[in-house]
Amino acid sequence: MATKNQIQPLTPAVFHILLALSKEEKHGYGIMKQVEKDSQGKVSMGAGTLYGSLKRMLDSGLVKESDKKVDPTMDDERRIYYQITGAGRKALEAELERYKRIVTVAQERKLFPNTYAV
Amino acid sequence: MNQKKSVVRIFYSKLLSLYPRTFRERFSESMQQTFNDLYKEKQNTNQPLFNFILWTFIETSIGILREHLLQGDIMPTTKRFISSALISFLLILPFAVMEIVNRRNYNEDFPFALFSFLWFNLFTVILILLPIMLNKWIKQDNTNSNLEQKQTLLTNPKSSLIISAVLILFIAILSLLSSIGLIPSEINSESILVFGIQVPSIFIAFAFYLFPIISGYIASMPIIRTLQSGGSLFTHPIHLIIIVIISFLFTAGTISFIIDQWPCFIGVPVCD
Numbered sequence: 001m002a003t004k005n006q007i008q009p010l011t012p013a014v015f016h017i018l019l020a021l022s023k024e025e026k027h028g029y030g031i032m033k034q035v036e037k038d039s040q041g042k043v044s045m046g047a048g049t050l051y052g053s054l055k056r057m058l059d060s061g062l063v064k065e066s067d068k069k070v071d072p073t074m075d076d077e078r079r080i081y082y083q084i085t086g087a088g089r090k091a092l093e094a095e096l097e098r099y100k101r102i103v104t105v106a107q108e109r110k111l112f113p114n115t116y117a118v
Numbered sequence: 119m120n121q122k123k124s125v126v127r128i129f130y131s132k133l134l135s136l137y138p139r140t141f142r143e144r145f146s147e148s149m150q151q152t153f154n155d156l157y158k159e160k161q162n163t164n165q166p167l168f169n170f171i172l173w174t175f176i177e178t179s180i181g182i183l184r185e186h187l188l189q190g191d192i193m194p195t196t197k198r199f200i201s202s203a204l205i206s207f208l209l210i211l212p213f214a215v216m217e218i219v220n221r222r223n224y225n226e227d228f229p230f231a232l233f234s235f236l237w238f239n240l241f242t243v244i245l246i247l248l249p250i251m252l253n254k255w256i257k258q259d260n261t262n263s264n265l266e267q268k269q270t271l272l273t274n275p276k277s278s279l280i281i282s283a284v285l286i287l288f289i290a291i292l293s294l295l296s297s298i299g300l301i302p303s304e305i306n307s308e309s310i311l312v313f314g315i316q317v318p319s320i321f322i323a324f325a326f327y328l329f330p331i332i333s334g335y336i337a338s339m340p341i342i343r344t345l346q347s348g349g350s351l352f353t354h355p356i357h358l359i360i361i362v363i364i365s366f367l368f369t370a371g372t373i374s375f376i377i378d379q380w381p382c383f384i385g386v387p388v389c390d
Contacts, residue, residue, distance in 0.1 A: 028148050029155040046174060047152050048181020051145045055185075074155070080148050 007094040025083035062088035206240035220385030253345035285333035334364035
């Protein structure tokens, strides 16, 4: 069984999708909006990137599809919802650990803008 | 407004139909829904629709290309042609946009012929090089040794080399005839008399282009097959030389065209 350290780094798109799905299941448009919100509007994911990434994530078991259902906040169209799997959660945790280590290294080397003058 | 919306939706669904079949069956409905949601959102918030539509169509086209390239070990002829056409279109798009934006005040027609030439040059280079680059750099670990056994006239190194060389020689002969005056080098009239036969000049011009393209295409086949079966890029050196020469000529043509037309792209009033 792969440990957290053995899990391969994620692409930015996959990372953002997993992060968007970490709280609750979402449909495609919902994922896009959550990614935009999580990144304070800095990441805008197009449909080509989103669904291409979702395909590969479904194939590798990081996310799974739920049954089609209606989003009560939108219209009466039935949509496919995506939800994070156990493997997806582990991959996200491993990626966050990697980020945390990088931030620690950057802090130790005083690389953050407000630490230059020290 | 609703009519405009439905036209855009139809175009988007047509674009989605270019995805590989398995991908399309699985995601096109969701993608269309997402597009509709985004369209509605932009409309409700009065954001510029043109930017959104342009960005979405380009982004989705890149996605289509990526799915085609990632799917399947061998790039079939149709996929190779469609991918090359799409990539070259996307590459000339910024220049076309520059031309439209920077020359909108000069009351000129859009130079379709010039852009067709630019597109065709890029298409040729990509058509010849794309599967080689994909197999060399992307699918290095995904080799299939069984492929080496399935040889056809075009994938057999000897026969493909002969066909490719004959086509190149044909062009050399045409150039020779042109240099001694049997074929005019400046093709202006509608048809040209070649060995007593009236040949439309457009055919002559197209032949000059078509032969090196076919030659390069055929010369690339054994190299692609070798790379797919895990072999080296340099297994067929003469094929490689033919490809390099043809690609170089078309690339040089493209670059010199862009340099020549650059003043027009940036909006210089009298640029020709």
